[in-house]
Amino acid sequence: MIARRIKAGGQWLSLAGFCLSFAIILTFLLSYALFPIDAEFYQVRHLYPVTAGQLYHNYVELMAYLQLPWVNPLRLSDFPVSVSGATHFADVKKLFILTWVIFIISTPFAVRFLHQLKVRRQRYRLLWPAQIGLVVPVILAVIASINFDQFFIAFHQLFFRNQDWLFDPATDPIILVLPEEFFMHCFVLAFLLFETLMVLGIVHAKKSLKLGD
Template sequence: MKKFFNMLFSICFSLFIILGIIRFTVGFRQLYYFDINYLDIPKISSLSEDEIKANYDYLIDYNLNIKEEEFKLPTIQFSPQGKIHFEEVRDIFQGINKITLGLLAVCIVGVFIKIKNKQIDFLNKTSKLLLILPIIVLVPMLISFDKTFIIFHKLFFDNDYWIFDPSMDPVINILPQEFFFHAGVMIIILVLIFSLVTRILYKKLNKKYNSRRSIFHRTNYHW
């Protein structure tokens, strides 16, 4: 039973890190700002860079802010179906926010108890879990990002409103698929970094605690 709860906590801790990284990446506007020129979005969309940024910033604020408001892009027209889709996207991100906050509370208490009791194996398990996920996600992305992108939308949406008609929802022109690929790669890289960090932290703490135990045993032996 103890092993089960240890693994369960490691899963919760890993999930908290992953959701936190997703939240961070979505809010990391600099990636999109870089892609504006890198992907030549002004040419694709026939919009100025300032106009592109204004509409993209609105999308991010709309999805991440807790305060609910009516969806209305600053300068780009949208269809009723497009509006529904972005409302559904917002619901997903708000759900992620709530789950992340719940996991934060669990992780704060759990990490405090485990570190206090020198039970650090959860760091080792978390490191392994964070290593497995990128491999699972990266393989299908590299094989066919198009298919992965479609499967992702079919899993999270029960309609086809995510398939935009540029004439009805020109916002799709400022959201090229390559940008989502870059965001996915960023998430994977950050997850791998956290996997490495938790592994290093585990090794250092394990070495520290083992050293203390060794000193304690030698002291008792001399007595």
């Protein structure tokens, strides 16, 4: 009985880990398209003398460093990086890599679990967890929308134990071309992707109930 409960808990945990990491990783990938749009819209190049091509190249370099374990240390072609800035990006890299690890490990278990639910006609079991997964991010989104600046600060205080994330534009001008709105849009994108997964879970669960699965 205990072993069965542990197994069931592991299955749900793998599914939750997959949904969350999938939404975040897809946001990572979609940010390659989002960044140049925000950079152009908010005219960040007026804050630092680089061309649009150079700016995008440096963003790709930064993302490669954050997501690829073998890219080290951080070097940007057109932006200097201070010791504190490098320390913060190293901390961010750990979170990015952790997200990829969770995704890689959880995916086969989550896919197998979903397949089992389908074969056993038990997809209705997705309803309650998906409903919870749908509501909780909405609550967080409402809190964030009230004061994104404070939410952004609280987010960094939660995940980082030092103050290295408080960039000095004089020593780390990369912060000048990474507008707060860009981070906000990334949060919104990750939120929408995760909510989409929860809605799909609810739809399949209700369909299963109607079919009598």
